[in-house]
Amino acid sequence: MYLIKKKICTKCGMCVESCPVDAIFESGESYVIDPEKCVECGECHSVCPVEAVKDI
Amino acid sequence: MNSKYGGYMGRILDIDMTRKSFCDYPITDNDREKFIGGKTLAAKILFDELSPGIDPFSAENIIVFMTGPFTGTGAPCTSRFDISTKNALTGGIASSNCGGTFGIHLKKAGYDGLVIRGKASRPTLLKITESGVDFLDASSLWGKDTEETQKTLEKEFGRKRGMAVIGPAGENLVRYASVISGERAAGRCGVGAVMGSKNIKAIVAWGGKKPPLSNPAAFRKAVKKWVKILQENPATSKTLPELGTANLVNACNASGTMPTRNFQKGTFERAHLVSGEEMAEKHLANNTGCVSCPIRCGRLVRLGDKIIKGPEYETLGMLGPNIENDDLGKIIEWNYKLDLLGMDTITAGATIACAMELNEKGIWKNGLEFGKTDAISALLDDIAHRRGIGDELADGSLRLALKYGSPELSMHAKGMEFAAYSPRRAVGHGLGYATSNRGGCHINGGYLIYFEAVGPVTMDPLSPKAKPEFCVFQQNMMEALSASGNCIFTTYALIPGIASQIVPPASATADIVSKMMLASGAMLRPQGRALKDWMLPFHLPVIPHTETLSALTGMKIDLGHFAVAGERGFTLERMFNMREGMDRAYDALPPRLTHEPQSPDNPRTKVPLDQMLPVYYETRDWDKQGKPTKRLLKKLGLEFADTPLRHSETRPSQQKKPLPSSVEELKNETANLNRLLNKRSDKKSKTIGIHEGDASKIKTDEIKKKVAALRTSRLFIQPDRCRSCGLCHAACPADAIDWRHGTPAIISAKKCVSCGKCYEACPSNFSAVAIEKSDKVTLRKKRIKVEIDAELCRKCGKCFRNCPTGAIQWQKKEIARIEQKLCVKCGVCQIVCPDNFNAVRINGKLKVVKLDSSPPTPKKHHAHLNPDSSQSTIV
Numbered sequence: 001m002y003l004i005k006k007k008i009c010t011k012c013g014m015c016v017e018s019c020p021v022d023a024i025f026e027s028g029e030s031y032v033i034d035p036e037k038c039v040e041c042g043e044c045h046s047v048c049p050v051e052a053v054k055d056i
Numbered sequence: 057m058n059s060k061y062g063g064y065m066g067r068i069l070d071i072d073m074t075r076k077s078f079c080d081y082p083i084t085d086n087d088r089e090k091f092i093g094g095k096t097l098a099a100k101i102l103f104d105e106l107s108p109g110i111d112p113f114s115a116e117n118i119i120v121f122m123t124g125p126f127t128g129t130g131a132p133c134t135s136r137f138d139i140s141t142k143n144a145l146t147g148g149i150a151s152s153n154c155g156g157t158f159g160i161h162l163k164k165a166g167y168d169g170l171v172i173r174g175k176a177s178r179p180t181l182l183k184i185t186e187s188g189v190d191f192l193d194a195s196s197l198w199g200k201d202t203e204e205t206q207k208t209l210e211k212e213f214g215r216k217r218g219m220a221v222i223g224p225a226g227e228n229l230v231r232y233a234s235v236i237s238g239e240r241a242a243g244r245c246g247v248g249a250v251m252g253s254k255n256i257k258a259i260v261a262w263g264g265k266k267p268p269l270s271n272p273a274a275f276r277k278a279v280k281k282w283v284k285i286l287q288e289n290p291a292t293s294k295t296l297p298e299l300g301t302a303n304l305v306n307a308c309n310a311s312g313t314m315p316t317r318n319f320q321k322g323t324f325e326r327a328h329l330v331s332g333e334e335m336a337e338k339h340l341a342n343n344t345g346c347v348s349c350p351i352r353c354g355r356l357v358r359l360g361d362k363i364i365k366g367p368e369y370e371t372l373g374m375l376g377p378n379i380e381n382d383d384l385g386k387i388i389e390w391n392y393k394l395d396l397l398g399m400d401t402i403t404a405g406a407t408i409a410c411a412m413e414l415n416e417k418g419i420w421k422n423g424l425e426f427g428k429t430d431a432i433s434a435l436l437d438d439i440a441h442r443r444g445i446g447d448e449l450a451d452g453s454l455r456l457a458l459k460y461g462s463p464e465l466s467m468h469a470k471g472m473e474f475a476a477y478s479p480r481r482a483v484g485h486g487l488g489y490a491t492s493n494r495g496g497c498h499i500n501g502g503y504l505i506y507f508e509a510v511g512p513v514t515m516d517p518l519s520p521k522a523k524p525e526f527c528v529f530q531q532n533m534m535e536a537l538s539a540s541g542n543c544i545f546t547t548y549a550l551i552p553g554i555a556s557q558i559v560p561p562a563s564a565t566a567d568i569v570s571k572m573m574l575a576s577g578a579m580l581r582p583q584g585r586a587l588k589d590w591m592l593p594f595h596l597p598v599i600p601h602t603e604t605l606s607a608l609t610g611m612k613i614d615l616g617h618f619a620v621a622g623e624r625g626f627t628l629e630r631m632f633n634m635r636e637g638m639d640r641a642y643d644a645l646p647p648r649l650t651h652e653p654q655s656p657d658n659p660r661t662k663v664p665l666d667q668m669l670p671v672y673y674e675t676r677d678w679d680k681q682g683k684p685t686k687r688l689l690k691k692l693g694l695e696f697a698d699t700p701l702r703h704s705e706t707r708p709s710q711q712k713k714p715l716p717s718s719v720e721e722l723k724n725e726t727a728n729l730n731r732l733l734n735k736r737s738d739k740k741s742k743t744i745g746i747h748e749g750d751a752s753k754i755k756t757d758e759i760k761k762k763v764a765a766l767r768t769s770r771l772f773i774q775p776d777r778c779r780s781c782g783l784c785h786a787a788c789p790a791d792a793i794d795w796r797h798g799t800p801a802i803i804s805a806k807k808c809v810s811c812g813k814c815y816e817a818c819p820s821n822f823s824a825v826a827i828e829k830s831d832k833v834t835l836r837k838k839r840i841k842v843e844i845d846a847e848l849c850r851k852c853g854k855c856f857r858n859c860p861t862g863a864i865q866w867q868k869k870e871i872a873r874i875e876q877k878l879c880v881k882c883g884v885c886q887i888v889c890p891d892n893f894n895a896v897r898i899n900g901k902l903k904v905v906k907l908d909s910s911p912p913t914p915k916k917h918h919a920h921l922n923p924d925s926s927q928s929t930i931v
Contacts (some may be wrong), residue, residue: 010350011131012345013348014347014348018216047266049279050279053274
């Protein structure tokens with residue numbers, strides 16, 4: 001399961017662009033992963049330049 | 057092809073639109089070390105592949121899409137790709153950069169770039185995937201705007217695909233058509249028109265690959281450091297996300313650098329109504345940004361019930377104060393429309409402003425007035441579709457202004473219009489405009505305005521001191537940065553945030569800082585000569601690019617390497633331009649900027665280009681003619697670019713044409729013969745005949761070739777080589793060449809008799825007249841027989857002196873006779889035979905002569921040589 005750490009996320013959008021199931025959406029000051037849609041492929045985790053995506 | 061360096065996918069595709077085939081374009085790691093990527097690597101490819109003198113819209117032109125090693129790696133602000141080709145506005149090099157996701161997805165498909173040549177026979181969509189290129193039919197997309205096109209592609213191929221599309225403007229070869237990727241544009245130089253000229257409607261790319269990282273741990277650490285710098289600097293963490301580039305409206309207006317009324321003035325009293333602050337207050341829905349960017353300077357604004365992309369500073373300036381428009385809502389509409397049509401907002405605004413000034417001065421009544429905005433939306437559509445006066449505006453402001461005899465009213469350099477900064481109050485920025493390789497560009501020009509007017513630390517904007525040196529340094533840095541795949545806005549963080557706090561504007565401290573900066577110019581003077589890539593072997597914290605790039609690629613790229621790589625790129629583009637014939641005369645600005653003070657009471661408010669240019673050349677280690685020295689080319693490893701411009705070898709049409717390759721030789725030969733035969737040559741004749749001797753004595757192979765060519769070919773003028781000197785027009789005996797005070801000349805096929813005199817007249821360093829086989833001409837001439845009626849001939853010798861091939865035999869007191877073997881059926885003899893003699897028969901018929909005809913009037917004097925000839929122009 002993946003989670004985006006709000007304080008670290010810069011909203012650069014790399015995760016959004018690489019998510020194959022469009023599970024990531026904008027919410028306030030950061031992006032958020034929809035747990036219902038997420039298929040746990042790990043792409044967002046791998047592309048995030050500031051390591052804001054946590055594997056929990 | 058594959059690379060040992062990180063960041064690169066290792067493959068560049070070479071795509072042939074004519075043959076519908078593709079293969080790999082060979083690039084070595086040595087190329088990557090020297091040219092890095094983006095516009096610089098593209099310039100190398102274009103220099104190698106293109107012959108000089110070709111038409112940007114011809115199948116021979118090549119369009120290159122190129123990413124940098126940073127693109128798609130997630131490093132900050134690296135959703136960037138370059139489009140380079142031959143410039144539709146200037147005829148020199150074109151490079152246009154874009155933040156759309158096309159570059160990222162191209163790399164995911166496994167490619168660093170595309171080299172596209174030829175021309176498709178019908179509208180085509182290129183599909184680029186890991187398995188290669190598919191050429192798909194785009195007939196159903198042709199005519200659609202860019203939004204509809206991308207929506208259709210999304211439906212067809214899925215979401216999150218990289219796209220590069222053109223709109224109607226590109227399809228109709230508007231010279232400033234753009235390429236759109238997502239919501240971003242590659243706006244300048246008419247790259248969209250070049251794409252359209254190849255019948256490429258769209259390119260879509262996707263894949264699952266990732267750019268390799270040479271040192272992943274070091275890279276990630278460097279990226280985090282870089283992001284932190286951007287998050288802590290007020291320019292990149294506050295000003296840009298809150299106000300966007302639109303923050304520059306009030307800043308430029310306050311410093312007198314806001315182009316107003318077609319650059320007539322530098323301040324607009326209602327500029328605040330189109331500012332970033334106004335937008336944030338009344339129209340902004342949110343900010344947005346390119347993928348991988350933490351700055352997020354993009355605007356999202358409301359238009360009715362839609363949320364669309366909002367205008368950038370350039371658009372606000374050029375379609376706001378520059379046309380004296382204070383309605384921000386209208387600019388938002390036009391910006392959206394220009395993106396839909398796929399057209400550059402900067403050149404569009406500049407061309408409309410130029411048209412407004414032509415109207416204001418009574419030169420061309422077109423109904424467009426400064427401050428009047430009702431007609432503009434429809435006009436933009438008309439331009440994109442080349443309808444009505446839109447067709448006249450579709451080729452940019454210079455061609456428009458030239459057409460109406462007023463080129464000085466086009467605000468351009470090298471043929472491309474300036475961005476929205478008035479350089480009469482930022483003279484270094486003006487130098488940048490004049491020396492930028494792609495024309496009037498603020499970025500390629502070095503963006504000196506930041507250090508003269510709008511940045512936190514500035515120098516005296518009116519002083520020419522130190523500007524050339526800073527300009528060179530900035531230009532080089534921008535170049536390297538762009539080549540690496542990075543966005544120039546990361547340089548906003550170059551000046552630490554603390555600077556604006558310790559240097560309050562207009563303070564004593566500011567004055568000291570200004571003096572220090574001006575004095576430091578001397579330190580930067582020896583850049584070209586002395587800076588070698590092994591110098592400055594360190595990284596500067598404020599320039600995180602080098603450390604991050606080194607960690608990514610595994611290349612040794614410290615500050616020295618980076619600066620010299622930028623110098624190499626800039627110099628290579630310069631060599632490309634010089635090969636196209638753009639010499640130091642093209643490092644120029646309109647007289648309004650160099651000779652008329654912007655503030656009438658301050659004579660310093662103009663650009664002292666003639667003072668700065670020599671220092672600029674010296675700093676760059678170029679000679680006094682503005683040509684990079686051999687020493688510099690050696691330092692940069694660009695010796696291959698030092699090809700002398702040999703025109704006879706560089707004209708593609710020359711290969712097909714059997715005319716003599718050396719016009720001078722033939723002229724000399726006939727002059728010698730003339731002396732031998734004691735013939736009197738008519739010095740008063742305005743027509744320039746090549747042969748003034750006795751035809752029967754001279755049957756050289758050259759003449760035979762010339763005769764054969766003129767009997768079977770049509771002549772035409774290549775507009776990109778034509779320098780509007782008017783000599784062909786003066787030489788044409790059939791009045792078949794349309795030329796006005798400065799306009800590129802056009803040969804009327806209907807009137808042309810293929811005598812070749814324009815070809816002879818066109819100066820060899822322009823060589824704009826070309827010739828190609830024509831069945832039409834061949835058939836027509838076969839049916840023609842020209843003879844001199846011996847009973848009517850009054851032995852004046854005029855036909856003899858004007859025959860283009862020397863086919864007429866004549867001596868004083870003797871009847872003239874045509875040697876049929878050498879006759880090219882042009883009928884010039886009949887044209888010049890005096891009306892009251894009228895002795896030449898074409899297919900038995902004499903010239904139709906009016907009863908009251910007077911002797912032929914002398915040709916118009918060369919209007920362009922007379923600066924006061926403005927009254928002689930419009931015919």
